Amino acid sequence: MTDELVEREVASEQAFVDRVYRQLEQAGRAAQELAREGHSRGRLGHEGGLVERDAMVFQAAKRIAQLDAAHEGLVFGRLDLNERLDGEPRYIGRIGLRDDDRDSLLIDWRAPAAAVFYQATAAEPQDVIRRRVLRSTGRKVLGVEDELLDAEGLAEAEANGRELPIVGEGALMAQLSRARDRSMHSIVATIQAEQDKAIRAPSRGVVAISGGPGTGKTVVALHRAAYLLYTERQRYERGGVLVVGPSGVFMRYIERVLPSLGETAVALRSLGEVVDDVRATRHDEPAVADIKGSERMAEVMRRAARQQAPGSPREYRVFWRDDRLVLDRGKLGQVRRQLMSHGLRNKQLPRVSQALLDALWRQVRGERGREQGRERFNEEILSRQDFLDFALAWWPPLDAPTVLTWLRDPDFLARVADGVLSSEEQRLLLKSWAGLDATRPISGQISIEDVPLLDELRYALGDLPQRADDDRDDPMSLIAGAVDIQELLTASDREYAPSGRAWTPPTSSIEDDGYAHVLVDEAQDLTPMQWRMVGRRGRTASWTIVGDPAQSSWPAPAEAAAARAAALEGKQLHEFHLSTNYRNSAEIYGYAAAYAQRVGLDADLPDAVRRTGAEPTVVRLGPGEELEAATRAAVLEMASAVSGTVGVVVPVARRSEVNAWLASWPELADDARGARAAVDSAVAPSGEDRVVVLTGLDTKGLEFDGIVVVRPQDIEAESATGRATLYVVLTRATQLLTTIS
Numbered sequence: 001m002t003d004e005l006v007e008r009e010v011a012s013e014q015a016f017v018d019r020v021y022r023q024l025e026q027a028g029r030a031a032q033e034l035a036r037e038g039h040s041r042g043r044l045g046h047e048g049g050l051v052e053r054d055a056m057v058f059q060a061a062k063r064i065a066q067l068d069a070a071h072e073g074l075v076f077g078r079l080d081l082n083e084r085l086d087g088e089p090r091y092i093g094r095i096g097l098r099d100d101d102r103d104s105l106l107i108d109w110r111a112p113a114a115a116v117f118y119q120a121t122a123a124e125p126q127d128v129i130r131r132r133v134l135r136s137t138g139r140k141v142l143g144v145e146d147e148l149l150d151a152e153g154l155a156e157a158e159a160n161g162r163e164l165p166i167v168g169e170g171a172l173m174a175q176l177s178r179a180r181d182r183s184m185h186s187i188v189a190t191i192q193a194e195q196d197k198a199i200r201a202p203s204r205g206v207v208a209i210s211g212g213p214g215t216g217k218t219v220v221a222l223h224r225a226a227y228l229l230y231t232e233r234q235r236y237e238r239g240g241v242l243v244v245g246p247s248g249v250f251m252r253y254i255e256r257v258l259p260s261l262g263e264t265a266v267a268l269r270s271l272g273e274v275v276d277d278v279r280a281t282r283h284d285e286p287a288v289a290d291i292k293g294s295e296r297m298a299e300v301m302r303r304a305a306r307q308q309a310p311g312s313p314r315e316y317r318v319f320w321r322d323d324r325l326v327l328d329r330g331k332l333g334q335v336r337r338q339l340m341s342h343g344l345r346n347k348q349l350p351r352v353s354q355a356l357l358d359a360l361w362r363q364v365r366g367e368r369g370r371e372q373g374r375e376r377f378n379e380e381i382l383s384r385q386d387f388l389d390f391a392l393a394w395w396p397p398l399d400a401p402t403v404l405t406w407l408r409d410p411d412f413l414a415r416v417a418d419g420v421l422s423s424e425e426q427r428l429l430l431k432s433w434a435g436l437d438a439t440r441p442i443s444g445q446i447s448i449e450d451v452p453l454l455d456e457l458r459y460a461l462g463d464l465p466q467r468a469d470d471d472r473d474d475p476m477s478l479i480a481g482a483v484d485i486q487e488l489l490t491a492s493d494r495e496y497a498p499s500g501r502a503w504t505p506p507t508s509s510i511e512d513d514g515y516a517h518v519l520v521d522e523a524q525d526l527t528p529m530q531w532r533m534v535g536r537r538g539r540t541a542s543w544t545i546v547g548d549p550a551q552s553s554w555p556a557p558a559e560a561a562a563a564r565a566a567a568l569e570g571k572q573l574h575e576f577h578l579s580t581n582y583r584n585s586a587e588i589y590g591y592a593a594a595y596a597q598r599v600g601l602d603a604d605l606p607d608a609v610r611r612t613g614a615e616p617t618v619v620r621l622g623p624g625e626e627l628e629a630a631t632r633a634a635v636l637e638m639a640s641a642v643s644g645t646v647g648v649v650v651p652v653a654r655r656s657e658v659n660a661w662l663a664s665w666p667e668l669a670d671d672a673r674g675a676r677a678a679v680d681s682a683v684a685p686s687g688e689d690r691v692v693v694l695t696g697l698d699t700k701g702l703e704f705d706g707i708v709v710v711r712p713q714d715i716e717a718e719s720a721t722g723r724a725t726l727y728v729v730l731t732r733a734t735q736l737l738t739t740i741s
């Protein structure tokens with residue numbers, strides 16, 4: 001293979017890519033002109049529909065170009081097919097594009113005609129002679145990587161005068177060896193056949209994708225979301241696609257993949273952000289997290305939502321005509337039970353005053369009173385401020401954060417948790433909720449594990465009836481029955497934000513929680529309470545679920561499995577399994593897999609295909625040797641050996657200490673490559689930080705060029721599932737791994 005040949009091939013591909021961009025600009029101009037003329041889709045009929053589609057394509061292409069100027073281009077694939085079929089090359093891109101004659105210029109990677117690009121193999125070439133991947137940055141083609149799939153077909157084609165030279169070293173290896181930065185990239189150019197099957201699986205029911213570390217579960221699931229949006233755009237864009245992942249750091253890591261495929265109509269939420277308007281970023285300590293995640297909490301929350309509001313009045317007295325009317329504890333208890341039997345608490349607000357009036361009227365015995373009649377009675381009592389005040393205090397409109405703060409009180413907690421939680425468990429919960437303050441916004445106060453509890457309360461309380469606009473500032477209007485229950489907005493009314501990564505729901509009502517597709521990543525970590533929360537968002541949805549049980553940090557797998565089954569009840573399951581690890585070098589994965597086997601994790605062990613020759617480094621400190629000095633040496637060496645990211649993984653208890661170390665090392669601040677210690681980076685990483693400090697749980701789903709593990713034995717001992725966490729940590733590096741124990 002001569003340089004000259006490669007140059008010639010690159011130049012010919014460049015000519016095609018230039019043509020694509022010219023066509024795109026033209027489509028863009030046409031679309032803009034049309035918009036200026038103010039035509040609408042309806043008036044334009046068939047032709048207009050086409051131009052409209054060009055406009056959409058143009059918008060998508062613009063987005064891709066902005067995001068990926070420095071990465072893979074719009075056109076990434078080319079197929080040369082068997083003579084009999086088609087002498088012309090077919091080009092595959094992130095979007096589809098037609099030329100002036102409306103002939104296909106570029107095939108969208110998700111279109112049926114592109115499937116063969118991913119599915120053809122040498123054993124089953126499916127009429128493909130040569131598969132070519134174009135490497136580009138922005139509009140510039142840098143190189144090509146070919147694969148010959150059908151040698152006989154090639155000979156035949158060449159005999160007929162077609163020239164199909166084979167150049168390059170294979171696209172996959174080139175792609176896998178690249179340095180890692182702070183975000184995940186799309187893999188459209190190199191999706192492997194087993195991955196493609198999961199991506200293109202039919203959209204009904206549940207698609208469950210399993211596989212060991214680094215097999216592409218996350219990236220495949222995201223490409224699947226893009227595929228679904230392409231094949232059933234109406235349904236999924238209107239109904240919404242929800243992507244749930246373990247942490248904010250993880251969501252930031254994956255947030256570019258879909259936009260780089262031209263898709264933005266997707267809500268990306270970490271587990272701490274699934275409930276609208278709520279955001280939690282911190283975890284509880286494992287013992288507390290285990291209690292809050294347990295299904296038993298659903299019963300505790302249900303009971304809490306039915307309790308009398310603390311401090312609310314227990315009696316109401318009024319003198320009417322000749323009667324002293326009294327609502328005492330017993331009577332009020334009856335009214336409560338009667339109201340509760342009608343359904344959710346907040347939904348009963350419009351009925352409260354009538355129910356109280358009924359109970360009072362039953363006590364009217366005197367003749368004068370009875371003669372005046374019920375209507376008169378209602379009118380007079382309802383005009384009494386003390387009655388309205390009482391009703392509102394006795395049955396206040398409640399939101400979930402308010403009820404959560406009630407649980408701070410030991411007596412209250414005991415009332416709702418006795419028989420469900422042990423006194424030790426109650427003690428741990430009380431400790432975690434001691435600082436809750438109902439007067440401050442809830443988001444800053446709660447943990448990720450509290451969010452499903454809030455959601456449980458929302459569903460147990462019910463939405464507040466919506467008030468007519470002129471009553472908006474008057475809570476009394478709720479209780480006095482002066483409510484106008486407006487039609488509640490549904491998921492299809494939700495408008496997605498033009499930029500940014502989330503939908504902006506117009507209301508936070510429970511009717512508004514549903515999506516058309518729910519994608520759960522790192523599903524092995526969802527607690528039963530989290531399954532309940534996520535399940536509510538996908539009652540009528542299709543689902544994609546990806547996970548690896550061996551990486552689970554939830555200690556009661558059977559309970560979680562039952563909650564998962566309940567969340568997916570009635571839906572058909574389609575299972576896919578991925579078997580190749582594309583992340584770790586074979587040396588690193590060999591080390592991690594041996595660890596998993598040694599400690600008895602029931603791990604699904606994929607094959608790692610890439611060898612680097614660099615075995616993991618195991619440092620054991622002798623007596624008197626300092627942890628900081630050893631960490632410093634390891635981190636600095638690694639930062640200079642790799643050009644991408646370095647993760648320093650530490651036990652939870654050492655996070656601030658190690659962050660302080662990094663901040664004090666001048667070498668990191670001065671690194672010519674721009675490596676900077678990221679202080680408390682797990683909470684707020686910035687794009688430039690090349691070296692970051694993380695705890696074991698923080699690393700879920702992420703990857704780095706190099707990983708330094710500080711005191712793995714402590715990470716192992718941190719929780720009941722510490723071994724699984726350490727296995728996750730050991731499978732995060734693409735190039736280099738060092739452990740310091």
Ligand SMILES: Nc1ncnc2c1ncn2[C@@H]1O[C@H](COP(=O)(O)OP(=O)(O)OP(=O)(O)O)[C@@H](O)[C@H]1O
Nearest residue numbers: 187190191192213214215216217218219582583701
């Ligand atoms: N077909 C592919 N071509 C190129 N890169 C790929 C391919 N499949 C996966 N990768 C890369 O392999 C790495 C691991 O992928 P991903 O994070 O999706 O794996 P995972 O199975 O979710 O891992 P884990 O369970 O360990 O979190 C990513 O860098 C991804 O881009």
